[in-house]
Amino acid sequence: MTISHETEEILERLYIEIIEQKRKGLTCEQLKIKQDGAVYGELIKKNLVTDKNGIIKLTKEGEVEARDVVRRHRLAERLMTDIFDMKGVCVHESACEFEHILHRGIDEQICRLLGHPTTCPHGTKIPEGKCCKERGIKDIRVMAPLSLVKPGEKGKISYIQSEDKDKLQTIMAMGILPGMEIALLQNFPSYLFKVGNSQFAVDENIAKDVFIRITK
Structure with a gap:
């Protein structure tokens, strides 16, 4: 599924706050999006979220996509820190840009390259990927x-x-x-x-x- 970068950012926030932080949902105001805007329209049209009485929640499809965005972002942070020796705020900013070009397959190669890390540089869990379950001696070892x-x-x-x-x-x-x-x-x-x-x-x-x- 092709999703705009702006919508991926919203999915990432929804995953962190609803799935990880156990919030019940978020409003358009909290997400800083408008109901007549392109991002909201994409979220609804592609069945990524539901909106009941102004409370936005992830659908099953949305949770899968959001989890993937979060995984790519945290792998990107790990890559920036461990391979490129980047530090500070630039790590997060670079990861935000890099996560959008880490297509499926490429993110698995990077995960193998990094030795299947389970946490980002901030200690937050990286959602497990298919490659993590199939890790083996054929993995690239850097x-x-x-x-x-x-x-x-x-x-x-x-x-x-x-x-x-x-x-x-x-x-x-x-x-x-x-x-x-x-x-x-x-x-x-x-x-x-x-x-x-x-x-x-x-x-x-x-x-x-x-x-x-x-x-x-």
């Missing part, structure tokens, strides 16, 4: 969790993907911080790696949360 890095490979720590405070403290205490050089020495019986002049061993529970931008 970004990968430490648990999938091969012994002898080197890279830079890109980000830590965990909401467990105790685990994060354990990881940081070992000097596993974004930007640090890391080399995996062995992956059995534990993951033995080198950061700086120190060597550490962790189990898979920690290794799977440390994402590496592979350089060698």
Whole structure:
């Protein structure tokens, strides 16, 4: 389905506020659209939303499309941060532009490239794609969790993907911080790696949360 960029932006907001934040719905005023405008017309004509008593909600078709827009945006943010080393406000602005050209298929290739990340740089969940369920050894390997890095490979720590405070403290205490050089020495019986002049061993529970931008 072809949808205008302006309508995709509205779908993205509806998904975040209704699906993720559990709001019951939004009004045209809150969405800053007009009932006689092109965006509202497209939303209704393509059965992406319903409007009952002035409260706009996503239809099943609309939720699928909105979820896809959100996924592309957050993958774009991850790409800008991890591959292009962009920071700050420009990450969000660039992602807003980039999400509209990430057609289906291309977004899956980028997801594979990034090692199937589950959160954006702000820690918000990235909706899972078909490629995430079919991940395998054929994936392009530029970004990968430490648990999938091969012994002898080197890279830079890109980000830590965990909401467990105790685990994060354990990881940081070992000097596993974004930007640090890391080399995996062995992956059995534990993951033995080198950061700086120190060597550490962790189990898979920690290794799977440390994402590496592979350089060698």
